[in-house]
Amino acid sequence: MCGIVGYIGKKQAAPIVLDGLSKLEYRGYDSAGIAVFDGKEIVTKKAAGRLAVLENLTHNGENMPGFSGIGHTRWATHGAPSDLNAHPHSNGAGTIVVVHNGIIENYMALKNKLVKKGYEFSSETDTEVLAHLLDYYYDGNPLQTITKVLHRVEGSYALGILFADHPDELYAARKNSPLIVGCSEDGCFIASDVPAILKYTRNVYYLDNQEIARLTADDVKFYTVDEEEIEKQLVTVDWDANAAEKAGYEFFMLKEIYEEPKTVTDTISPRIRNGEIVIEELGLTDEELKAINRIHIVACGSAYHVGVTAKYVIEGMLRIPVEVDLASEFRYRDPILSPEDLVIVVSQSGETADTLEAVRESKARGIKVLAIVNVVGSSIAREADSVFYTWAGPEISVATTKAYSAQLVAFYLLTMKLGRVRGVIDDRRFAKLLEDLQALPDQIELMLGQKEKIQHFANRYVAARSVFFIGRGIDYAIGLEGSLKLKEISYIHSEAYAAGELKHGTISLIEPGTLVVAVATQPELFAKTVSNIKEVKSRGAFVMAIAERGRKEIEKEADYVLYIPFTDPFFANSLAIIPLQLFAYYVSVGKGYDVDHPRNLAKSVTVE
Numbered sequence: 282m283c284g285i286v287g288y289i290g291k292k293q294a295a296p297i298v299l300d301g302l303s304k305l306e307y308r309g310y311d312s313a314g315i316a317v318f319d320g321k322e323i324v325t326k327k328a329a330g331r332l333a334v335l336e337n338l339t340h341n342g343e344n345m346p347g348f349s350g351i352g353h354t355r356w357a358t359h360g361a362p363s364d365l366n367a368h369p370h371s372n373g374a375g376t377i378v379v380v381h382n383g384i385i386e387n388y389m390a391l392k393n394k395l396v397k398k399g400y401e402f403s404s405e406t407d408t409e410v411l412a413h414l415l416d417y418y419y420d421g422n423p424l425q426t427i428t429k430v431l432h433r434v435e436g437s438y439a440l441g442i443l444f445a446d447h448p449d450e451l452y453a454a455r456k457n458s459p460l461i462v463g464c465s466e467d468g469c470f471i472a473s474d475v476p477a478i479l480k481y482t483r484n485v486y487y488l489d490n491q492e493i494a495r496l497t498a499d500d501v502k503f504y505t506v507d508e509e510e511i512e513k514q515l516v517t518v519d520w521d522a523n524a525a526e527k528a529g530y531e532f533f534m535l536k537e538i539y540e541e542p543k544t545v546t547d548t549i550s551p552r553i554r555n556g557e558i559v560i561e562e563l564g565l566t567d568e569e570l571k572a573i574n575r576i577h578i579v580a581c582g583s584a585y586h587v588g589v590t591a592k593y594v595i596e597g598m599l600r601i602p603v604e605v606d607l608a609s610e611f612r613y614r615d616p617i618l619s620p621e622d623l624v625i626v627v628s629q630s631g632e633t634a635d636t637l638e639a640v641r642e643s644k645a646r647g648i649k650v651l652a653i654v655n656v657v658g659s660s661i662a663r664e665a666d667s668v669f670y671t672w673a674g675p676e677i678s679v680a681t682t683k684a685y686s687a688q689l690v691a692f693y694l695l696t697m698k699l700g701r702v703r704g705v706i707d708d709r710r711f712a713k714l715l716e717d718l719q720a721l722p723d724q725i726e727l728m729l730g731q732k733e734k735i736q737h738f739a740n741r742y743v744a745a746r747s748v749f750f751i752g753r754g755i756d757y758a759i760g761l762e763g764s765l766k767l768k769e770i771s772y773i774h775s776e777a778y779a780a781g782e783l784k785h786g787t788i789s790l791i792e793p794g795t796l797v798v799a800v801a802t803q804p805e806l807f808a809k810t811v812s813n814i815k816e817v818k819s820r821g822a823f824v825m826a827i828a829e830r831g832r833k834e835i836e837k838e839a840d841y842v843l844y845i846p847f848t849d850p851f852f853a854n855s856l857a858i859i860p861l862q863l864f865a866y867y868v869s870v871g872k873g874y875d876v877d878h879p880r881n882l883a884k885s886v887t888v889e
């Protein structure tokens with residue numbers, strides 16, 4: 282949600298800031314703005330709409346000279362998308378300018394106080410309060426002023442701040458909203474995510490909660506909110522800079538679908554050594570793994586759907602009870618946790634606000650937390666007790682594909698590791714699972730080979746009003762994600778149902794011509810799902826089925842069938858999800874939508 286980029290150095294700031302913002306468009310936004318110190322004053326340009334509007338307004342930054350600047354892409358929370366509500370915001374004189382991600386929860390109380398002091402507001406945002414509050418406390422010392430303000434605001438924030446009378450300095454601060462600081466020979470940067478500055482530097486610092494950074498052209502210093510200087514560890518980001526580029530694909534989503542074989546390989550390969558699974562970063566001893574009594578999986582969106590699959594996998598293989606919670610509900614239902622439990626949180630960005638709060642809630646109760654995340658050094662990775670990294674590289678499209686696949690295989694590996702340690706998976710079974718696991722990347726490639734077939738089918742359903750996904754067991758979990766992908770990027774009403782629930786009301790929604798996607802990859806449930814296909818067919822539905830190769834009998838009932846290669850049924854999601862991702866993609870393309878930037882959605886949800 283929202284994007285921040287800042288630069289101070291030897292080069293012109295505006296083009297660098299705008300370029301960085303373009304790398305953060307996937308986060309979701311509805312307006313954009315930039316502020317640059319031109320040697321005399323801070324000049325600000327803002328515009329509602331896509332970043333291209335701001336680029337045209339500033340001639341790609343060429344008409345905003347200066348060596349320090351901050352920029353922002355806003356996702357509206359307080360106030361509608363507009364030029365006035367767009368960031369940056371400034372004090373009345375325009376001498377203090379700020380960009381902000383997050384929400385200031387006590388902004389109305391602060392605003393009322395400032396209005397009584399004579400301050401005038403021109404926007405509906407909570408962020409403008411920060412600009413005027415900085416002005417109110419400003420005594421010529423930026424650091425001291427910022428600390429006073431941070432002691433008085435409640436909520437979450439990532440901030441970039443310019444002071445006109447300190448033109449050689451750029452300030453940043455954070456609490457519960459991600460922010461990084463990067464350094465290169467040409468200057469220093471701030472950004473809300475790595476891709477924004479990957480082109481310029483791989484050397485970054487991750488700001489922790491209630492820390493402040495003071496950047497100059499060739500140096501950066503860090504402080505607590507009590508103005509105490511602190512040392513930070515420099516981290517080298519090993520992502521390939523080219524991974525954040527489209528590389529000839531029309532949309533990032535298609536590129537990232539085609540990266541799934543490599544993503545799965547990169548997540549699996551480092552963890553298999555001499556025929557065993559080794560997860561060095563896990564941080565849990567064999568004794569601790571043996572002692573686990575119950576597992577709680579906590580996540581949002583697609584990561585939650587990974588958790589639903591993982592429940593079937595872990596309980597089916599290990600007989601360990603698993604609960605799966607939406608992170609936004611977890612702490613509010615006052616979950617029952619025991620010392621022998623393990624909480625596993627899943628997040629691509631490692632910054633998902635509700636998931637991060639679930640980490641804190643669990644740790645406050647003395648429960649160990651394992652994080653499955655993609656971004657090294659992210660907030661969740663730092664705050665969890667243990668971490669399992671998915672090596673998916675940067676994922677730019679809002680609709681996740683390769684990160685979802687990486688999270689799935691992370692759970693397969695974790696389950697197999699637990700099975701070995703606890704002695705419930707024997708050598709023969711383990712060897713077969715390992716063989717099937719290592720075959721997944723090549724099998725995903727085979728599924729991608731059906732692209733044209735899927736594209737042709739998707740073209741028939743560009744005008745669909747409703748699509749229903751049905752399945753049982755893991756197939757139901759697959760349907761959940763397939764349905765989400767379709768509704769996210771095509772705006773077609775879509776729902777997933779456990780197939781056995783059709784008779785309990787859902788079947789009343791089936792009418793002639795309705796598309797039903799039936800997932801039938803689980804051998805023990807295949808006959809039952811075929812029976813459900815017959816039910817919807819009798820009501821006039823058109824059925825697309827996904828089944829395991831060799832299940833030719835399904836062709837008698839379904840109108841259109843896609844087959845997945847043979848694999849262990851527990852791993853079927855990794856193959857069956859590929860055609861569903863492609864189907865959603867081609868329906869969206871057929872409707873003429875911006876696949877990578879679906880309306881009203883953001884890549885990383887960093888506020889509640």
